[in-house]
Amino acid sequence: MTAFDVEAVRKDFPVLSREVHGHPLVYLDSASSSQKPRQVLEAERIFVEEHYANVHRGVHTLSQEATDGYEAARSTVAAFLGARHEEIVFTKNATEAFNLVAYALGNPGSPVRLGPGDEIAVTEMEHHSNLVPWQMLAERTGATLRWLGLTDDGRLDLSDLDEVVNERTKLFAFTHVSNLLGTENPVDVLVARAKQVGALTFVDGVQSVPHQAVNVPSLGVDFFAFTGHKMLAPSGVGVLWGRDLNALPPFMGGGSMIEVVQMSGSTYAAAPERFEAGTPVISQAVGLAAACDYLTALGMDAIKDHETALTAQLLDGIRALDGVSVLGPDTTELRGSAVSFVVDGVHPHDVGQSLDDLGIAVRVGHHCAAPVCRRFGVPATARASSYLYNNAADIDALLEGIVKVQAFWGVR
Amino acid sequence: MSTADTDTMYQEIILDHYRYPHHKGLRDPYDVEVHHTNPTCGDEVTLRVQVLAGLVKDVSYDGQGCSISQASTSVMTDLLIGKPLAQALSTHEAFLALMQSRGTLEPDENVLEDGIAFAGVSKYPARVKCALLGWMAWKDATAQAVAQTKEAS
Numbered sequence A: 001m002t003a004f005d006v007e008a009v010r011k012d013f014p015v016l017s018r019e020v021h022g023h024p025l026v027y028l029d030s031a032s033s034s035q036k037p038r039q040v041l042e043a044e045r046i047f048v049e050e051h052y053a054n055v056h057r058g059v060h061t062l063s064q065e066a067t068d069g070y071e072a073a074r075s076t077v078a079a080f081l082g083a084r085h086e087e088i089v090f091t092k093n094a095t096e097a098f099n100l101v102a103y104a105l106g107n108p109g110s111p112v113r114l115g116p117g118d119e120i121a122v123t124e125m126e127h128h129s130n131l132v133p134w135q136m137l138a139e140r141t142g143a144t145l146r147w148l149g150l151t152d153d154g155r156l157d158l159s160d161l162d163e164v165v166n167e168r169t170k171l172f173a174f175t176h177v178s179n180l181l182g183t184e185n186p187v188d189v190l191v192a193r194a195k196q197v198g199a200l201t202f203v204d205g206v207q208s209v210p211h212q213a214v215n216v217p218s219l220g221v222d223f224f225a226f227t228g229h230k231m232l233a234p235s236g237v238g239v240l241w242g243r244d245l246n247a248l249p250p251f252m253g254g255g256s257m258i259e260v261v262q263m264s265g266s267t268y269a270a271a272p273e274r275f276e277a278g279t280p281v282i283s284q285a286v287g288l289a290a291a292c293d294y295l296t297a298l299g300m301d302a303i304k305d306h307e308t309a310l311t312a313q314l315l316d317g318i319r320a321l322d323g324v325s326v327l328g329p330d331t332t333e334l335r336g337s338a339v340s341f342v343v344d345g346v347h348p349h350d351v352g353q354s355l356d357d358l359g360i361a362v363r364v365g366h367h368c369a370a371p372v373c374r375r376f377g378v379p380a381t382a383r384a385s386s387y388l389y390n391n392a393a394d395i396d397a398l399l400e401g402i403v404k405v406q407a408f409w410g411v412r
Numbered sequence B: 001m002s003t004a005d006t007d008t009m010y011q012e013i014i015l016d017h018y019r020y021p022h023h024k025g026l027r028d029p030y031d032v033e034v035h036h037t038n039p040t041c042g043d044e045v046t047l048r049v050q051v052l053a054g055l056v057k058d059v060s061y062d063g064q065g066c067s068i069s070q071a072s073t074s075v076m077t078d079l080l081i082g083k084p085l086a087q088a089l090s091t092h093e094a095f096l097a098l099m100q101s102r103g104t105l106e107p108d109e110n111v112l113e114d115g116i117a118f119a120g121v122s123k124y125p126a127r128v129k130c131a132l133l134g135w136m137a138w139k140d141a142t143a144q145a146v147a148q149t150k151e152a153s
Helices: A006-010 A038-050 A061-081 A094-104 A132-141 A158-164 A187-197 A283-298 A300-319 A348-356 A370-375 A392-408 B004-009 B012-019 B067-080 B085-099 B109-123 B125-152
Strands: A088-091 A119-123 A144-148 A169-175 A200-204 A223-227 A238-242 A258-262 A265-268 A324-327 A338-343 A363-365 A381-385 B032-038 B043-052 B055-064
Touching: A038 A283, A061 A088, A061 A283, A088 A094, A094 A132, A094 A200, A094 A223, A094 A238, A119 A132, A132 A144, A144 A158, A158 A187, A169 A187, A187 A200, A283 A300, A300 A324, A300 A338, A300 A392, A338 A348, A338 A392, A348 A363, A348 A381, A348 A392, A348 B067, A348 B125, B004 B109, B012 B067, B012 B109, B032 B125, B043 B067, B043 B125, B055 B067, B055 B085, B055 B125, B067 B085, B067 B109, B067 B125, B085 B109, B085 B125, B109 B125
Parallel strands: A119 A144, A119 A169, A169 A200, A200 A223
Antiparallel strands: A088 A238, A223 A238, A258 A265, A324 A338, A338 A381, A363 A381, B032 B043, B043 B055
């Protein structure tokens, strides 16, 4: 196997050669959305220019070619996850996947019936997309929402796992890797407890699937979701994986999701079509498949190793700075590449603005995980998140940039 | 860190108000207290107004946020406290217009005083909300205070 060649990878991403405010772009915001390689854009362009029509609707040649391309994309995504074709539902993003299940579970024919006395469990480190839909489900059904707290070093506090996930728990939703803290959670431990009490499990794989090999069926969970735009694919396409999607009633009604429609009522198609009402995201799904192919060719393990090296460089570099601290695990052990940090005396917004003046793109704010900020007593953080196309020079630029920020704001 | 862009946004006036905010701290008496947040970034301000005989008698506040939101609120209190309500509202309009101008408006120093330093911020749409946080809180609180007065009379 050839070594991971980051400089060759960078050539596939035209945006990385541009300048921002007179400085070479240093893009460290991939946990928010990744850049796209030429190969993905090209795959989508060829599909649209040569094979595009609506899918599952016609007998003409383009309609068949488009349907073949769309379903081949589903197979590619399935293979990327070690899953089966019919377990993959295309959504517009991960948020839709969470909401799809949250609503379907409240519809007639649901495998669980939620009501007062029942519980839904989450964790305090969830992205709002894997928190608010469950709050809303609890509101609709009278169920109670409970959550696992966090330790000071940004791990899940498992000391009351048996209390939070108990015989009343109908569903346990948690993230694989935290978008704010970078923490990778022990899926096996959490799933084992859920199984003991017969609760369904839903794992948020938005921050894991782009960065590491994930064999989804072997996790033992019931539902799993992620989004395309954080893994080199276009925005507008996400994925819901379900172990037994045919046990779930539909969420949205419309075209494509039906079997027999009469004025008095309808029956529904089998999964995955049951959950893809209306014309789906077509060319974006083809782009997602091309992204899976691109990542597979490089090797997810090689990508993970490359990112881990960058994360170690960043954590070591921040540790050597005065007045800068990391929220979340301080080592690369069970950790993703998103690193949130706080510069003493400088608000994260000002940190982000000042870094932008140096051409360095980081995210600032609460990262759609406001409870985590509250837990650690900060209004917001700056977050640097690297991906396969970042190199050691990017991390050096950020570390030097932080020192310049401190000087500008007079805190060092 | 002395690129033209930085110099445009982070004027010395702004940095001064950020480091040494004017009129900060919640005070009594007051008519209405409001709490406004910027949901995209977590900045927040609690603001109190007292309107007496058509005058902005007092504006006091507490909050946390970036330099832009904190300095803008500080500048606002300088501009509005003690002013007739009608004048304060037109100053509010002038600041709002400046912030929505995307850098195309030449601010009037006679009206906005230190507020002219925020002209550069208007070129950064992501930061305009920061600059308007305290101003929007004041408008909200003042509208409520005026409504209360009308109900009472």
